[in-house]
Amino acid sequence: HFLLLRLGTRVPPSVLIPTAILGNVAGSLTPASAGEFLRAAMLRSHADVSVEDGLALVFYERVLSIFMMALGTVVAAAFVAASLKVALVVTSVAMPSLVLPLAAPALLNRLRRAQPRAPHGLLGRALARLQQVAGRLEWLFQDRALLARWSLMTAVMFIVVALQIWVLSRAVSHAVSPVEAWTAFGASQLAGIVSLLPLGIGAGPTFADVDGD
Numbered sequence: 001h002f003l004l005l006r007l008g009t010r011v012p013p014s015v016l017i018p019t020a021i022l023g024n025v026a027g028s029l030t031p032a033s034a035g036e037f038l039r040a041a042m043l044r045s046h047a048d049v050s051v052e053d054g055l056a057l058v059f060y061e062r063v064l065s066i067f068m069m070a071l072g073t074v075v076a077a078a079f080v081a082a083s084l085k086v087a088l089v090v091t092s093v094a095m096p097s098l099v100l101p102l103a104a105p106a107l108l109n110r111l112r113r114a115q116p117r118a119p120h121g122l123l124g125r126a127l128a129r130l131q132q133v134a135g136r137l138e139w140l141f142q143d144r145a146l147l148a149r150w151s152l153m154t155a156v157m158f159i160v161v162a163l164q165i166w167v168l169s170r171a172v173s174h175a176v177s178p179v180e181a182w183t184a185f186g187a188s189q190l191a192g193i194v195s196l197l198p199l200g201i202g203a204g205p206t207f208a209d210v211d212g213d
Contacts, residue, residue, distance in 0.1 A: 003057050011047045033193050056136035073186030080183050104141040108134050
């Protein structure tokens with residue numbers, strides 16, 4: 001909702017809610033969560049959101065959420081697998097990385113300006129569209145208040161899911177801590193994406209390893 005407002009579009013909840021559900025379900029069923037891009041198609045067909053804006057929205061959400069999940073998982077895994085001293089060192093090194101998204105506007109601007117003149121035909125049109133998507137992404141990342149608000153809401157959602165996993169895991173293992181639950185959640189999600197396997201199959205071994213410990 002906030003991202004679409006930044007892009008100059010107001011979409012009613014009757015479209016936003018099923019779009020979000022479709023993206024989450026399709027992302028879980030497809031390799032590398034590629035189904036998330038169905039959101040752009042649904043917003044185009046039901047709310048007249050441009051393809052460029054829809055793709056920019058999906059890229060913004062996916063890049064930031066994966067970045068935050070990877071960073072949080074690395075820190076949590078350090079507390080699970082290493083000594084407290086090592087974990088604190090990892091945390092002190094990882095936390096400054098939180099400011100990296102602030103550099104996105106400059107990077108996207110350079111990318112758009114450095115892109116050579118597009119060839120004619122289908123390839124040229126595709127490159128021109130990608131250039132437009134990069135411009136809309138740059139516009140989104142320029143709003144630091146939006147970035148902070150979106151990141152905070154995403155972090156809260158991640159924590160809620162991790163707590164749900166912790167509550168469920170305690171039914172089978174009292175030794176599982178909230179930090180281990182977060183590690184299992186984050187690592188399994190990242191494994192499901194990196195494995196390029198559908199149905200989140202890549203997540204299976206991660207949960208099995210945590211449960212086995």
